[in-house]
Structures are given as C-alpha cells and as structure tokens.
Amino acid sequence: MGDSEDVGRRDVLKAGGAAAALGLGGGGYLNALASGGDGASTATGLESFVGQNEVTQTVCSPNCRGKCPIDVHVRDGQIKKIEPHPPEDEQYKRACVLGLSHTQRVYDPTRLKYPMKRADWSPDEPNPTGRGPEAEFERISWDEALDLVADKMQSLKSEYGAESVLFHEGSGNYGQTGKSFKRLASLFGATQSAWGIDTNVGKGFNRITGHGAFLPPTNESEDWENANTIIVWGSDIFSSQFQMDASKVLDAVENGAKLVVVDPVYTTTASKADLWLPVKPGKDVYLILAMMHTVFEEETYDTDFLRSRTTAPALVRTDTGELLRAADVSVDGRDDQVVAIEDGEPVALEPETEGDYALFGEYTVDGVECVTSLTKLRDHAADHAPAAVAEKTGVDADNIRTAARWLATRGPGGIASSYALGRYTHGHIFGQAYAIMLAMTGDYGNHGNIHAHHPGGTTLAAGDWAAPSDVDPGPSLIFPEYPDAMIDGDPHEIRAVYSIESNMMGNQFPDRQRYQNAIENLEMYVVADMHHTDTVQQADIVLPVPHWFEQEDIISGWGSHPHLGYRHRVQEPLWETRDDYEAIRGLAERLGFGDRFPETKREMLRELASRDDAIDFETLYEQGTQRKETTPVVKYTDEFPTETGRIELYDDDAPSEEGVSFELPRPLEDRTADDHEQADEYPLMFMQKHSRFRIHSQYEMVNWSREINPEPQLDIHPRDAKARGIEDDEYVRVYNDRGEMVVKAKYNEAFQPGLVNTDQGWWARDFVEGHLNDLTHNETSDVGRCMAFYDVRVAVEPAPEDVDTSMYTEGNPKGSGAATPHTGGD
Amino acid sequence: MSDTTDRPTTDSVDGLESDLAATYAVLAVCWREPSDRLVAVANEGELTPVVGDLDGVDPDDLRVEYTRLFIGPAGPPCPPYESVYRDGEDDAEFGPVEGPSTVAVRRWYRAFGVHPAPEYSDLPDHIAAELEFAAALADEGRVDRLEQFLDEHLRVWADTFLDRVEAETCEGFYAALARTTREVLLE
C-alpha cells in the first residue's frame, strides 16, 4: 500500500448496497466520532489534557495498613507515574510498590466496563445453576440494571420480607460509600452483613478490658519508638500487607528495643528479631501462660498497676467461684463492685484507685472464704511452667523466660498481636490471655505500649448516617452464617445478595464449595466491582465500578494512620463504570428513598464531613489529608469500660466452649490438637499467609509482581516433602475431606515440619486445579464466631500423572497462561 | 476478496463520496455492538460482500458472542483497542488501554476536526472508531492521509487482533468479518 494511485485495487468492497441498507449516507456513518470543534469539551474529558502535565493527589485504599495518599502524574491525558504524597503530618509518609503499580489496574483492558446481566437470568426465572465461569452475559444500560434490581428487591420483600435481601459489604475499599450502602439497607429493612473474619482476638481482649473489636486499640505508630520490648506475635510485619508501620518497629530497635518474634514460620520479621520463638501452630496460649509463670516466679509483675487498674486484688469466693460483691457482704458498696482487702479489711474496689490492696492470699469475709484473683491466676499459670510446655509448644524454656523477662523488666513495651491468632478456632482465648499478660507487666496507657501489630488510625464519625435514628433496620448476619441462611433459611431466608467491595466467593470466604452450593438458592446476585473476580463470575447482575482514580471519596485511615484523606478524581470514569454511590442512590430513588440521599457524591461527602467536628471539608479537600487531632496517640489512659472500670483478670461471667470455661485463659485447641481425630489422615496444618504481592486478592493481575511471583505454591519443609516422595518444584495435590487443589511444591525450611502454606489472594484461574478455599472450613467457635482459616488439616501427595499443568509449563513466559490471564481483580 | 477491484469513484455512493468510504463505514458498523438494523441487513443478504453467505444471523447469538469476544465481563479474549496490541511490555499478553497509541489516535482525530461523541462511552482507538475515522477521511477525499493513518495505526495492530478473533470466535459472522477486514486493510 502506498500512494493514492494504488488505493482501492483490492481494498474496496462492493459495499455501496450495504452502506445504503445500513443508512450510512451523508455523515450517518459517524457514531463513535462527532465532527466539529477540537473536542476540548467532550464527554471523555481526556482531550483537554493533551499537551499538559497535571499532578492530582488521591488515595490508595485496599485493606492494607497503608491508606496512602499518592500523587498521580498525568501527561497528554495519560496516567504516567504515581508517587507517595506526604500527608499533613509528614512522619506518616508512605506507599508501597503495589500502590505505584496502579497504572496496570487503571488501564487493564479486562476491567469491567458496562452493566451486564447474565443472559439466562430473569427476575422470574433466575436459573441459578447457570452461574459460573461459563455463564453468558448481555450488556444492559444502567437504568435497566437498576430497574431490574429494584423491582426484584420489591418483589422479594413482598414475598419473603425485606430481610430476604442481604447487603454484603467487604473490605476492598475504605471510603464513605459503605455508610450509604448501609443507609439504604437500613431504610429498606434488608439484612446487613456483620463481620465474621479476624474478630476473634479482639473478642477475647474486649471481654477483659472493654476495648477491642478486631484487634484492640494500640498506640499510634509514631509512639512505637518508645517501646523497649516488642513481641511481634504471629505477624510478618516486615513483609506482608502490614509493612507500612514496620519502620517504626525498626526505629524502636535502633533506640535499643528488644524485638521478639513468636511465629511458627521463620519470617522476614523473625530473621530481624533478637529472639525468635518458633511456636507450633495453635499452641500460643500455652506459651503465654508459661510467660506469665515466669513473671510470677520472678515477681516482676507491676504491683502498682495491678492494684490501681485491674481486678487482681478482687476476691473470688472459694465456694461458688464467683467474685465477691460489695453488696453481698458488709462492705460499703454496690452490687456491681468487687471487693479487695486493704490493711486487712475488705473494701469495695473503685476504678483507678491506688490502695495498698492485697494481691495474693486467702481471706475470709463475713464467713465467706475467698482468694484474690491474682492468686487464682498464679495457680493457673503454675500448671504451665516453661519447662512443662517446652515440648508441647516447640519453644525452648529458657527462651520463654527471656522473652517474659524482657517484657516485664525493660520498661514500656508490648505485644504486637495479629489476626493470625484469631484464624485458629479458639483464638479469642489468646486475646484474653495477652490482655492479662500486659496487665501483669503494666503495659497500658504509657508511651511505648503496643497491643496490636497495627495502630488504630482514624475514621470519619458520621453519626447515624448508616443507621438513621428514625428507622428500624433489618437484622444482621455474620459471614459464617450465610450458608445456613441461604440453604436452610436459618435464622431466616436469604433470597438475594447485593455485594460491594468484596471478593467473597474467591478469597475472603472459606469452604468455597459450600458457598457455591449456598448461592444456588439465590434468585438474584448483584455484584459491584472493578474487575472480573471469582465473585463477579457468579453474578446475575454486574455493576462496573470505576477505578479509584476515577472516583471521589473521603478515605479513612482505619488501621493505619491518624489522617483522613481526600480522594480527588484523576480522570473521568472509563467506559460506563459508575461509582457505587450513584448505583445506591439510583436504587434508593426507585425504592422510594431518593430524598434520603444527596444528589451527588460530593454533596454526600460534604454532609458526612459536617458531622465530624474534628474535620473540616474544605481543609480536607484543599490539603488532601487532615490529621484528626482527636485521635489519641497513647491509648488506654482512661478508666476501662468494664463493669468495674478495671481490667478484669478473673471473669466470673465467662463463656465456655466444649466444657472448658474461660474465667481464666484455659487452653483449648481444635484441629491443631496433637490428638485430633483427623491427625493421622491429614497430618499437616495448612496456613494461608498474606503475601507482599497482593492485598487480599487485589493486585492479582499486576504483571510486575507476577514476574517474581507467578503462581500459587505450597511451602513445605523438605523433610515433609521427601517423606512423601515430593521433589522441589513438583506439582502436588493438597487435599482433605472438603476438597483439593493442585499447586507447585516449594521446599521451604522457613516452615516447620508439620506446617504447610499457600499464600492467599490467588484467584481460581491461577490454580492448576481447585482453590485454597476448597480446603478451608466454615466452622467457628461459639465465643469467637470467626472464620478459622488456619485451623485446617490437609494431606499432600505428588499430583496425579495426568494433571494438566500446561498453563505454567508451556508458552506464556509469565506462567499465567489461562485463556484470559488478565481478567482483572479485587 | 478476490473480486473487489473497483477503483474508488468520485460518484456518490448513497451519499458517501466513494466505495472506499462506504467500505470503511460498513466495516465500522460491523465491528460495533450488533444493532437490530445490522442483523436485519445481514439477513437480507446485503452484507454478503463483507461476511459472505451466512445461513441467517440470530440477533441474540450475535450479541452474546460480541459481548463475549469484546466486552466481558470475563476477559474479554479480544479487547478491540489498538493500544492493547501495541503498547504492552514485550512478554505481556495484553498492553494497557489508553496507551501512547491511543493518544496518537486522538491527535489524528483532533487534526481532522472530529472527536469522540459525547454519548460514546468507549475508547477512541476501538477498531470501529478507527474504521469510522478511515471512512471520514475517505469521504472527504483525503486518500493520502487515509493511507498514512492506516499505515500508522490500523495496519499496525489489526492483524494481531484479527488473528485473535478468528481463533476465538465460534460465530461465522465474526470469522468472516475478520477475514474481510484483513483483506481490506492488509492485502
């Protein structure tokens, strides 16, 4: 082809007839393009950037410990570069390589683009079995999509009640939309999701201190440099998704702090520690009881703290095991007050009072025999001396003593506990136990105290926005309750789900097969996302969400740093993606609640910000971030919000599980127990660590990280592997009574024998066969009610000869050789 | 197509300035989401020069296939955008959308006084948009510039894209459309 002479020899069809039939004459062929003007004011808005450089400040906000303000550089209408943006308080400057790789997500050609409907779904004939990877879809307009969803919600409401519609919100984003999602759910009366992941440890801690939901509050990380001993318990803070505060731990170490790491895995963090305690999976409560034993034995407990801020001196009746109440005996005081002995006399114990209370001993008050709470605890710990638990826990007795000694005697410090402990069925017991341990060492309310592996950060206080005070919201269900509700109508029927910010069917929920069976009972599954996740695969209605750079929001610094951040819009939403808020408002209008939602997202954000006295919308908008000054740096400085106003060392109102009652932290194990009934058949414990390459299942599609981390693998100690005839890099079948997966085995001595691991965050398409959540289970403990992802047993064997591993062994140099390896993700 | 040897004419073809313009305009329509009119025209046999003799086109099948190939939600296996095939890193299966070649396409549009229409929600380097632009150049008689645009854009990436369509599709319509488009652009 070349000059005009040759044009048309072969490149012209007899297309005139078709053109005429299609009505293309006279400019009628223009559809995508329009003539006139230079396009500076087109709907895409991109034209106006041509030739210009712009920097827009925005925020990255998956469920990591970053919530990083970032600058996005745009040239010629294209996002070119992403850099960290210093927040108002610059000591919290941050960002990781995942955040800097957003160009790969925003411009991913497999992003969701248009609202879609499964082709064989209709409100009256939902055909739930048509869901899954093979389902066919039709593009529909936003109006059609919202009409379908609203109409179906109304018809389900009249047939089964409003609570048959479940509004499920995950943790894929930390903006304000969730509050409006809940607002609509409250107005409609829908069932709302309640958290059933990572709540275990906080529950136990809360029972003793009155504080804590997921993990307990901890001093903001700027204060961590004041710690003299940091025990990182079950967290790879230097490597996994929690890395943003790791530098503050190193600051403390530089200042002379001792770093202890308790972890069954020799993690990056363990490799930096002064002392590593390689605990066996699930034996953490034994270990911390042994530490208490050491503190008792060496009498290094903090007497003043125990007397003034805990119920250590409170008397426990020998006859009933209950706390002696002031009103029960001739002591001046109320029924909710406990009794201590001061100068030989019983006194009611007030919060925050310093008295010379007896910490140990047996006393008789009005003829009732009692012992102090601390005596009870000491006696309990006496059964768990370091030497007695060394073999069981896998930790050397001297090292247990050293760690306890450092924490108790080197000044302020703490235990940076993690969610991992709550991923064992009875993980709440550890929460109770370490709350007590830190009470013994007096590590509350001081600079340098640490109670969790990430700080509290801050959120926007929006009052009753999510649950308007004039309406009666519907019930809520915790995640692990979903399958029973869907399958058996227990506690009530769920017939439809509207899901935002969640890859619940891929990464976030265990026992994948059971959840897939459960959703077969849904007549409508609406999923909003940016990417075609494993959850979107199951949707009947797909609502495409713009990339964060195409949204406006106020981002909370929850679990991270004490700022709110303004997410400025960098570019207009691509294709027909729409902010969740617009979808929620569109539904609200159709359901008759339109007047309860401001017309634009900006107005909604302004309204919410006006409800928080510590935040000023204009300042936040202009500055991009605002430090919330009402967020205290040092936590636990006030009276504890318990009945006694003190940390309750001995809980006479304790729950019990499987015949074990938790007045004191008594060890109880599920599948980790050495004599568990499945121990022979499935001898290996199975963990799914967080990876530095993904935040949960977000960033799965980022090519930069896939180059280094191309496929799921099974970390296995060479000894366990060789015993099964498994070579390094050989594909293996990992299985138990629920399901199986096929992945590549990787010899890894960092994992102790008896423990194997596959990092979480992979999508179904990444597995040769199955999925890691085909192995995990949905059983929870009565107290914790929290999914126990790590309390899982498996067996491993070489993969069958005929397993097809070509997706990784042939062709694609990245190894992600599925037919559409790029399919997006959240 | 072996017999498509007509020279462009200066006679108006149903309001279009040339067969060449008509050719690109028709191809552009065929690469858009199938409208009822397109299906009707196909079933009347008017699209035979483009897609050959098809034994009837079912509108639902065609739409579902178009959606699967080019929109998603899974994949799609054949993103219909220039930058995806030109702007990727060497070993990446797909490049990004809104890449440098998208910017270059926009510059072409601006230079010729056109721009993405306000109600158009797709990207400017979509195959249908580029073909539409080719039709516009042909219609204005800017055959030299048309050749330059084809050389700088459509001819550079269409082959890879059309290969993917041919490999992926199970609808005769798209297989034939891919073949014809290749012939028109490249042979």
Ligand code: SF4
């Ligand atoms: S992924 Fe998390 S840590 Fe990384 S930049 Fe985003 S918010 Fe920050």
